[in-house]
Amino acid sequence: MDYLYFPGCTLYTKAKNLDTAARECAKLVGLELRELPNWTCCGATFPLATDNLMALLPPSRILANAMKEGENLTTLCSVCFNVLRRTLHLLETDAEKREKIFDFIEMEYSDGFHLRHYLEILRDEIGFDTVGEHVKRDLKGLKVAPFYGCMLLRPFEEMRFDDKENPRIFEDFLRSIGSEPVDFPYKIECCGSFQSVGAPDVATECGYSILTSAMRNGAEAVVTTCPLCQFNLDTKQKEMKEKYLDFSGIPVLYFSQLMGLSFDLPRETLDFARNDVDPLPLLEKKGVIDGGTDR
C-alpha cells in the first residue's frame, strides 16, 4: 500500500515524536509512505470567510502537487487533515472557486483524489486486525483515553471521519494494540486550539476540563493525533498545575508512540523525551516496560 505523505509544519520539528513512530510503524504494517515533494504549510486553519480565496491557495497547491505526484495523500496532524479535507471538498463542489484558484496557481486539478488520515488507512485499508498481528509488547491493558478533539470530526458533512457525537475509531485502534480504551465525555471537545496564543488562560481551562474528565473515568494516559492538542494537553499541564494545586497530571502521548511501543520499536524512535509529562514512570509501574534492562 502506497501513500503520499504530507507531514506539515510541526511533524519534522516539535512533533517529531508523532512523525518518526508513525513512519516506522507504517513500514511494519505494509504502508509505504512517500514524502510529498516540495510540500509547504497548509495554513493551519480552513478559511471560514467565504470571500477569502487567498487562504485556500496553500492547501490547494498541496493537493494539486499531490494530484500530480500520485493518487492519494495521507497526513497525521488533525489540523492539516481538516484543512486539506475541507479544501478538497470545496474544490470538488464549487466549480467557480476551483477554476479561479487553479487558474491563479497555474496547476492542474484531478478528480477522484483520495485523502485519508493515517488512522483511516489503518481502519479501512490495512485493518485493525493486521495492526494487532504486529503487536510484540504487552501493553498490560493500559487504560488509555483517546482524545479526538474537534478537527478530525467537524463539520461531519465534509470530514466524514467518524460519528461526530460518539466516534469509535480511536477506541478500536487502542484495543487492537492491546490497551484498554477509556470512554470519556470530553473526548470530542476542543482543547483550546490557537487560543493558546490568543487567550492562554482560556486554553488552560479547556485542557484541564478534558484531562480531569479522562482521569475521572479511569484513564491512566491520554493519546492524541495533533501537535496542537498535544501542546494544550501535555505541555500546558505546567499552567494547569499552577492554577489547580491538587491536579496530579497525566501522561499524554501521540497515538503513534503507543503503537510503536506495542510494536516494540527502539526507545529512541518513540522519543518520549519530547513528551513534557514523562510517560515512563507510568509504563514502568504497569509493567509495560522494565525499569532497568529494557531498551
Next chain:
Amino acid sequence: MTAAIDLGNAGYETVLVDRLPSIGGRMLQLSETFPTLDCAQCTLTPKTVETGQHPNVRLRTYCEVDKVEGAVGHFKVTLRQKAAYVDWDKCTGCGLCQEKCPKKIPSEFERGVGLGKAIYTLSPQAVPNKPVIDPDACRYLTEGKCRVCEKVCPAEAIDYEQKDSFLVEDVGAIIVATGFDLFPLSEIGEYGGGRIPDVIEGLAFERLLSASGPTGGEVRRPSDGQIPKDIVFIQCTASRDPDRYMPYCSRVCCMYTAKHARLYKHKVHDGRSYIFYMDIRSMGKGYEEFVQQGMEEDGICYLRGRVSRLFQDGDKIRVWGVDTLTGRKIEIAADMVVLATAITPSKGVKALAEKLHVVTDEHGFLTEAHWKTHPVESGTEGIYFAGCSQGPKDIADTVAHGSAAASKVQALFANYRNRASLSSEG
C-alpha cells in the same frame, strides 16, 4: 374508537382493525391527561368497553392489513390475523399464564423502563382481555422448552400450532387511524444515543408515573431504582430541528411536559424540575392556565433555551443547556432526564398508504385532500383519516377528528343510499 362508536350508533356495521392485541392505542400508556389530570384509564376504559361491546362494531385485533382491492362502496380488505398461539374462544382472561411465564423481556408497552412476559396481555384493562405469545421470546417456540403456560391454563387455550390466517372484510369506506410513534433515542447522539439508562423519552416517563406501570406509579431511576430529586425535561427534542431531525412542531410536548413536571412534583414534594423550552404552545381550553399553575404552584423552573449535549457523569447526568433570558450557559447535574421526542407516524404507515393508494408527506403523515377545508379526507374517495396518522395532535383534537371522519362516512353512505333508492324508483 370514536369513529367506530359514532358509526355503530348510526347503525352501520363497523370493523375495527388493530395491529396490537387490544384496542385503546397510546392513551392506554398514559397516566393522567392534561389539563384536568384525570386518570387516563378512567377516561378511556368506558370507551374501550363500549367499543368492544357495541352490537355494530366487530373487533379484529392483532391483525394487519395485507391487501386492499376494490373502490369506494366495495373495498375488499384482506387482513392477516397474526398467530396469538392462544385460542381466544377458549381463553377466559384469567391471567394465570402471564403470572407463571418464566421469560421476561423488555416490554414495548413499557417503552424501555419495564419488563413484560413472553405471553402477555397488553394492559390490565385490555379489550379484548386475551393474551398473545411473542414468538421471538417464547422459550417453547424458539428452543422447544418450557410450556408452563400450557400446563397452568385452566381452559386449555394455549395452542403452539396456531398459524397466521387470512380473512376478508367487505366494506364501503375505510378510516385510517394508525396513531403515532416517537423519534428513537438511539438516533440522538448528543443526548446519549439511547445508552444512558436514566435518559428516557416522555412516554416512558408516563409508564413510571402510571399506577399500573412497572414501578407502581413511583418515579424511580431505571439505573438504580432511586427516587430522582432533580429532573431535567427537554422539550423540542428532534422537533423544530430542520437541519438534523424533524422540522415540524410536535404540538403536544409543551403540555405533556408541564403535566409530567407537575405530576412529579405532586409525587416527590422535595423534587425539582427544570424544563428547557423554546416556546410554550398551550393552545387548548384551560391549557395556558395549566402551564402557569405549574410554574406558580408547583415551582417548576422553566429555562428558555436548548440543551446542546448531556452525558453520564458519575451517577448523575450532566446537562449543558442555556438560559437565553439571562444569556448564560447553564449546567445541571440531573438525576434523570426526560426527552419530549418528536411525534412520528407509526411504523409501516408508508407501506399501508401504498396499499390504500393514499398519499403520505415526506415525514410519513397521511396527506389530507385540502389543508384547511378537508382535514379528514384523503385524495381517494371512500378513504378517510383520523388522529395522529394525519399529524400530531392531542386527545381532544383526535376525538374531534374521529367524529369528523365518521360523519364523512355517514354522508357518503347516505348519498349512496339516496342515489340507490332514486335509481330504483326511476
Next chain:
Amino acid sequence: MKFEISGKTVHNELAQTVEAISGQNLFACYQCGNCTAGCPVSFAMDLGPHQVIRHVLLGLDSEVLSSNTFWICASCLQCTSRCPKGLDIARIMDALRTIVLRKKERLDHIGTADLTDEIIDRTPQIAFISGFRKFLS
C-alpha cells in the same frame, strides 16, 4: 438600556456584511441558544454566540464589536455542528473578526512583540499560523 430599532438598524450594513462574508442568513436564527450551550469557551465570553447574532441583527453594532466573544472563539465548530437551523455560527464569528481586522485602522488583536522567546520555543507552529490568521490584520 432602551434601544430604538427601525429599518435603519435591523439588518443594517454590519449585518449584511456579516451575512456576505459568512454566507449565513441571520434571520434563520431562532435564538435557541444551542450554540452557547455547547460552546467549550463560552464561559469566558461576555456575550454568548447566540447573543452576538441577536445584537448584529438588531443593529447593536458598538456593543457587539466591543465584545470579546469572537476573539475567544476557537473555531471548534461545535456550534455549527449542533445548530438545529443549520447555521454555521463559526463562520459568523470569523466574519466579525474579519470585519474588525479589515478596518482601515488595521489593528492587531494580539501583540506579536509580546511573544517571548520562551513562548515561541515551546508552542507548536500551528498555534502561531492559525492564531496569526485569526488575530492579526
